[in-house]
Amino acid sequence: MAKKPAAPKPQLVHIPTTSADNPALSKAQKEFNRLTKRISKLEKDVAEFREAATRLRQRVQNEYRPLQARHNEVRADLVRMLDRAHDTYKLTKGERTKIVSLLLDGCYDLLQKGHPDLQPIFDKYEEPETPEEAAAADAQTAEMMKQLFSRQFGIEFDADADVSTPEKFQAYLHQKMATEQAAYEQQEAERAERRASRKKSPRQQAAEEKKQAEEQNITQAVRTLYRDLVKALHPDLEPDETEKARKTELMKQVTTAYEANELLTLLRLQLELQRIDQTHLENLAEDQLRYYNKLLKEQARELDEAMFREQEILSGFTGKPYYYTPTPAAMDYDYARQKAQLEQKIRQLAAEVLAFEHDPAALKAFLKTYKVPKAGPGPVFLEF
Template sequence: MLSKEQKAFNRLSKRIGKLETEIGDFRTAADKLRQRVQQEYRPLQQQHNDLRAEFARLLDRAHDTYKLTKPERKKLVDLLLNGFFDLPNRGYTDLEAIFDKYDPPLTGEEAAAAEAANAAADAQEAELMKGFFRAQFGIEFDPEADLSTPEKLQEYVHQQLAEQQEVYEQQEAVAEERRAKRKKTPKQQAAADKKKAEEQNITQSVRTLYMDLVKHLHPDREPDEAEKLRKTELLKRVTTAYKANELLTLLRLQLELNRIDQQHLENLAEAQLRHYNTLLRQQVRELEQQQALEQQELSAFTGKPYYYIISPIAMELDFQHMKAGLTAKVQRLATDVERCGQDPAALKEFLKAYKIPKAGAGPLLMRF
């Protein structure tokens, strides 16, 4: 019957193997997804934006040449300004003149009024933020400090928080020094000695495995060149695992090289297993952190929550869905451009179906 530590060793070993497989599969799928986005999705996006730019130019020409009613012209201008406003920043700089035509720059007086309104809003927001930081972090604001912009306010707050952190760390260092000088009780000293001995035993356990493999694999003792090359590569794996404290990798290599067998692992002493399990738990935590990091990096790339595309199958389905949706938009927009560019009646029909969004409804980029 397996002991508690042996069961824990087996459970942790399986968990590490499962995590390594999941991380490897996820990384492979994520790399493939990034490649497909560049090769398949980005060209579609470019095609979509080219069509949007063509439609914007079409609307401008239609405004000047088609016989449109006043409500139709109003819809056309609203669609142009709100549905395609991002295109100049995407490289279609020729459209800037069109947007200026329907939404001319502010006059000097209007610009001054807008600037004054923005300054008043910034000042009001700054007071609210100062109140928040004063209440939450005890920050007192110097009346002479320049807080005229949100960036300067943020910089001031960061500086104050950094100073608070520095004071806290100094106080903690002093307290820690006092605690270190304070004589430990026999119980505390015994616990500290036990922890130190355990850490030394764990280090020694890994080092023993490492040295056994190094002696076995040392390439300088191998006369055959092919075998020497094989041992050199294996020794690199051993050294990498040792530096990373990957106990299970070292044990696997021992099994692979017949340095130990499965029965040896099953008959390890409880004390030895306890040291091994401490390292395995640490490796599980590190792998779980690595897995979360991989998912977060892909989430930053796709813009989707990390849990939304957590598996290779989910990645593939999500990509297919996104690609199909964008392909449909490109096809629909190409049809609209062709019809509305050739037939004023088609544009009138298009504008009839278009509804001017209510205030606060957001941009129309999802549709166009």
Template sequence: MATQPQKHIIQIGTKKQQAILSKSQKEFNRLIKKIETLGQSLHSLREAAQHIQQRVQTDYRPLLEQYSRFRADLVRMFDRAYERKEFTKTEKKKLVDLIQKMAFELIDVHGLDELKPIYDKYDPDGFDQTNVESDQQTAYLMKEMMGSMFGIQFEDGADVSDPQKMAAYVQEQLAQREAAEAERRQQASERKSKKPKTEKQQEREAKKLAEERNITKAVRTLYLDLVKAFHPDREPDEAEKERKTEIMHRVTEAYEKSDLLALLRLQLEFEHIDQTHLENLAEEQLKYYNKILRQQAQELDDEFFALQNDLSALTGKPAFAVSTPIALEFSLNSDIAQLKRDIKQIKADIKALTEPVALKQWLKTYRIQKPDEFSFFDLM
């Protein structure tokens, strides 16, 4: 196993010298620290997410399958109870409601197709037709919600019959809208470019272009310095050539990402700059470095936010509940503990409700949901 290269600390000045640093030097240190922290947080959360996904497969899913099988046993018990003469018409109506709701979910979500005959026994349309109607209703509600959120008009005949197709359609519509907006901006820009520019506008554009070139040059200068030192093509010694090839991989990767911090760290690692060099960086050079670092920090912020949202969608928990490895682990442990409690409870319920008297007593507390109490979230 290859050892990880030592990370060199990038910082201008010692702690005692911080008070006398210039504004640009302090900003450089702040941005470096922010990028370091964000990078470590992102790496830790990614590793934790992979570990959690493995635990979901090994620890959570088997429990969920076990819980689903017990719920299926409960459906079968309700089905047998329906056939018994001692249950009243009202009680049987409640049993039908329970059977339909539980069996539908267990078939549709958990794939327990063996419950289809029981479901079909209590629904004249049968599971397959009801499932089509349910999908249509879900699609309608999703269209209403997506239309309201994104201002999308769904074309007649648009296939949005499942979440994947809905997401693809929405993405396509948003992409088309963005393309149309980009075209509009391009046309506006072309019209604007044809207008004579004032002297101030020309000065601003020239300054902006010069800054962009200097920012690109700042990264390229570091890159070329390392390339000159470590390009392996003219190296006669095979061992040294292999070492330089590995270094060049790291250098090229950092350059392609415009990763200024990585390039600076590589220069420190291979003694092409030292702490004195960092402390003597010119203010103009620092200004360009800081712009690059701000962009790096923003990209890491966006990446971390996207990962949080992905984990939130995966777990069904708010982003703050899955924002750190500890929170992610705690969330899964809580879900596993709750599922174990649910399994223990349903086993006790099945044992207790086997007796008709106990089941009749329990049915007194059960209330059939009225149609006007229906919520979109019941479909989820």
């Protein structure tokens, strides 16, 4: 099968380091080269990370999810086997207590994972909760949630706040956050009003005017590039249909880059279309370079943010901090490791279920090593 042709590399945009007229680069020229090189690398990194993340999601859906379903099927077999053993094997009271713990503490989540048929088994061993126990559990949960939101969001709960149920907790939280947000907005409005009422000093006024002038010059620099490219590419002026289609696609790229203030993309297109050459870049005035460098810094910053967003999105999918899989290679390694672990877990559990089914002594030996988890806040999920 023929290999897919590699995507063309973007045009290199840099100022030559040596020439007869310019043997040494200025500080602004060196900054320009550094920024264009950095942006090119960031663009490549973001694109490769996004492709790898998409590939990972596809592999999880096509390979890992079926393995998880198979794992839960084997766990369901374990539940049925333990239920039969509880009723038919000659077991001690302690061993039966451990089986009940294995069922309720370790496998109850199977009801929400495609095995609602196990409900009668769990009902068989679950003791009904008394009103006092339910109230105590609700109070404990409410206290834990209060501590969590106090630590993470700095929310102070009133001593008499009624958060005894999830509904009451959510309602109180929304009211509290809305009150604090309103207070914050009021403070910001007052600060803005005070700032606006202050008379600017001549120095501050001059600095503000200089900043506005620079922003206008930066905008004009990008607009000049855009107009030059539009003049060269306007598809309505092209009689050849093939060339017209090519120019239409390039115009889309130009418009997208212009709207996003992507100076480097516009410069690449100018080089590609031979609207400028490296000598043109070398002879840019220092003021022009300074405007270009400001735009390039902003473009690099946006790409840094884009990479972080991609990592955060992937983190939400995997449930792991973004620094666990910062590169495509790290993604592939982590996925292969987790898949191998799950496959091994399935093989081991299936073998244990088979052994317990045919050999009560094997089950007894396993129960001897099993310790009933201590009661604590929240559910307990055991790994099988």
